[in-house]
Amino acid sequence: MKQLAVISGKGGCGKTTLTAAFASLAKDAVLADCDVDAADLPLVLTPGVLEKEDSSGLELASIDPERCTGCGRCLEACRFGAVLENFTINPYSCEGCAVCTVACPENAVSMAPRVSGQAVSSITRFGPMAHGELGIGEEASGKLVTLVRKKARDLAETYAKELVIIDGPPGTGCPVMAAITGADLVLLLTEPTVSGLYDLKRAVELTQHFRIPAAACINRSDLNEKKSREIELFCEEAGVPVLAKLPYADVPTRAMLREETVIEYASLVGDKDVVEFANLIRELWTRLETRLSEISWSKGSPKALEIKKF
Numbered sequence: 001m002k003q004l005a006v007i008s009g010k011g012g013c014g015k016t017t018l019t020a021a022f023a024s025l026a027k028d029a030v031l032a033d034c035d036v037d038a039a040d041l042p043l044v045l046t047p048g049v050l051e052k053e054d055s056s057g058l059e060l061a062s063i064d065p066e067r068c069t070g071c072g073r074c075l076e077a078c079r080f081g082a083v084l085e086n087f088t089i090n091p092y093s094c095e096g097c098a099v100c101t102v103a104c105p106e107n108a109v110s111m112a113p114r115v116s117g118q119a120v121s122s123i124t125r126f127g128p129m130a131h132g133e134l135g136i137g138e139e140a141s142g143k144l145v146t147l148v149r150k151k152a153r154d155l156a157e158t159y160a161k162e163l164v165i166i167d168g169p170p171g172t173g174c175p176v177m178a179a180i181t182g183a184d185l186v187l188l189l190t191e192p193t194v195s196g197l198y199d200l201k202r203a204v205e206l207t208q209h210f211r212i213p214a215a216a217c218i219n220r221s222d223l224n225e226k227k228s229r230e231i232e233l234f235c236e237e238a239g240v241p242v243l244a245k246l247p248y249a250d251v252p253t254r255a256m257l258r259e260e261t262v263i264e265y266a267s268l269v270g271d272k273d274v275v276e277f278a279n280l281i282r283e284l285w286t287r288l289e290t291r292l293s294e295i296s297w298s299k300g301s302p303k304a305l306e307i308k309k310f
Contacts, residue, residue: 001156002292005180007168008189009199014219015189016040017252017262018281019167023126024263025285029163031124032152034145034179036117036132041167044259047122047129053151055132055144057116058096061089067108077103092137119147121155128155142174149179163292172202180207184295186214187288188240192227200231204238213295214240217284221245243291244284251277 006015006022016033020041023031033041061082063074068087075083078100082093091114101109117134130151132144152164168179180186186207190200200216207214216235221228228245235242251274255265266278 001153001162001164002185002295003164003166003183004185004187004288004292005166005168005183006187006189007176007180007203008170009172009201009203010195011170013170013189013191013196014246014252015167015170016044017256018187018189018217018284019165020044020261021263021278021281022165022285022288023124024261025282026126026163026165028161029127029165030152030156030159030161031127031129031165031167032148033129033131033167034148034175035167035169036134036141036144036148036175037169039131039133041129042122042131044256044261045124045126045129046259047120047124047131050121050123052118052120053147054115055117055119055147056113057135057138057143058094058114059098059111060091060096060114061094061098061100062110062112063087063089063100064108064110067106068104069106069108071105073103073105074100074109117141117144119144119151121151127161128152128159130155141169142178145169145175145178172199172206176206177210180212181210183212185288185292186212187243188214188216190216190218190231191220192218192224192231194227197227197231197234201234204235204240208238213291215288215291216240216242217244217246218242219246220248222247243287244280246280246284247277249273249277 006019008015033039080093080095082090084090098111116138117132120131122129130148132148134141134144156164166179169175188203190196218228218231232242252262255262262278266274
């Protein structure tokens with residue numbers, strides 16, 4: 001089983017658009033939407049839910065009113081304002097640090113696990129999918145991402161699939177690390193802006209840190225051709241091949257409004273511009289398949305990569 005992750009240094013670059021399109025092109029894949037803060041793949045693929053599994057996050061403090069004497073030491077010790085004046089806990093402010101349990105002289109405060117979100121296994125018209133639903137105000141999203149990826153691997157084994165396509169969260173923080181760790185190939189999506197190049201550099205450093213082969217795609221490349229060329233030169237220096245340059249188009253928006261992938265939309269509409277845009281994605285997918293087929297290295301002994309700083 002191989003794993004392809006699609007990430008970008010910022011949101012709004014088009015990760016979900018491409019992942020959904022890849023889903024309609026792949027013949028033997030499981031999907032994993034690891035943007036647990038705002039999973040968008042279900043909006044396009046309208047899955048049927050198979051099961052949900054709770055994910056526990058940070059522990060939550062609880063004050064026993066029978067033991068509490070109202071001394072106020074927990075209130076003074078809490079730096080997050082989670083202990084209220086009536087000596088109850090605001091669950092949205094509690095960070096699970098447990099300092100209140102140490103401060104309480106009556107042992108009236110205890111810590112208990114709390115559900116921070118759910119990992120969902122489902123079936124779409126293109127096959128199995130796993131995604132996450134992080135609770136309102138909850139943290140520990142990296143932990144939920146790890147559970148979503150486990151669900152995706154379980155689905156791949158159950159349905160005998162050979163590829164997992166991961167729609168990653170934006171940025172380069174903990175959730176992204178959880179989404180790409182152990183992947184065979186990462187597609188870095190960027191756009192020709194100052195922030196786009198800056199975020200791409202951070203994403204390249206991240207993939208090199210984890211020694212994961214990477215390739216790039218420049219979306220909306222014709223918005224600033226000079227900056228697109230600058231991105232290409234950077235990728236050449238970093239040893240990251242640019243597999244596609246997609247033009248600015250409203251095709252993804254029109255497709256999503258119909259709850260269709262770009263590939264589906266192109267086959268139904270038949271408009272020349274739409275078909276040309278879809279064909280560019282087809283070519284990108286073919287190049288990704290080729291690179292995935294060329295990757296054959298042990299997860300325990302990854303291919304050596306020179307780590308650069310940009």
